[in-house]
Amino acid sequence: MKIDNIALIIAMRSEAAPLIEAMDLKKQDGAFPGKTPFEGYDGSYEGKQVSVIVSGRSRVHGIDNVATQPAALMTFLAIDRMNPDLIINAGTAGGMAEHGCRIGDVYLSEGPFCYHDRRIPLPRFREYGIGSYPSVDTSELAASLGFKRGRISTGDSLDMTDRDLEMIRENGAVIKEMEAAAVAWVCEMMEVPMFAVKAITDLIDRSMSTEEQFVANLHLAVSNLQEAIKRIIGFDGL
């Protein structure tokens, strides 16, 4: 498949800003319907058309529109408006130390995306809740560029209950974050290939709180994420 037009879906402004600057993308006024908070930036990088879509700020709370609702909506609008031939969900995530994750590592998605906090204990609804939405096969990309790969599980909370951790383990996931499965659900529905790139800010199976780790490591993770995305977009085999 020839990829000419890539849309990156990014939840937080602090995750997107270094990338927008490094690729010299320009804000597209009017990219999205006036009342939506989403922001679009575009330009060309390494001969490819690149758009970055950022969730924008909550009008009520004044912080980034993280988590699954905005992620699904902005992905749908990005596909509708920009007609990309590939979607990449980029961001930060928690990782499992027991699977070898380290702070600052960059992971590419491996296998289907799922949820760890949508529990519907009824026949077939159970599987619906957990979900299973495809990722592009990233094995060649990871091997060529030296990134790790892992299965990603999504939920709407930054913290984690014991049951969430159990479900993450049952899902065979190594990475925990708040957007990828929602993005992947829309991409499956709209038949647009998709994968995720996540830089690790915190280790979810360590005693220090996720929030403390997140704040301490955000800068390193975002810097590694930005370097990784530039190399991925510039990769010939993409």
Ligand code: SAH
């Ligand atoms: N405290 C942050 C809030 C960010 S919410 C702030 O100051 O702005 C967390 C964001 O980081 C989400 O977009 C999510 O996808 C990602 N994330 C990083 N580590 C995570 C973890 N352990 N669990 C869930 N999401 C995580």
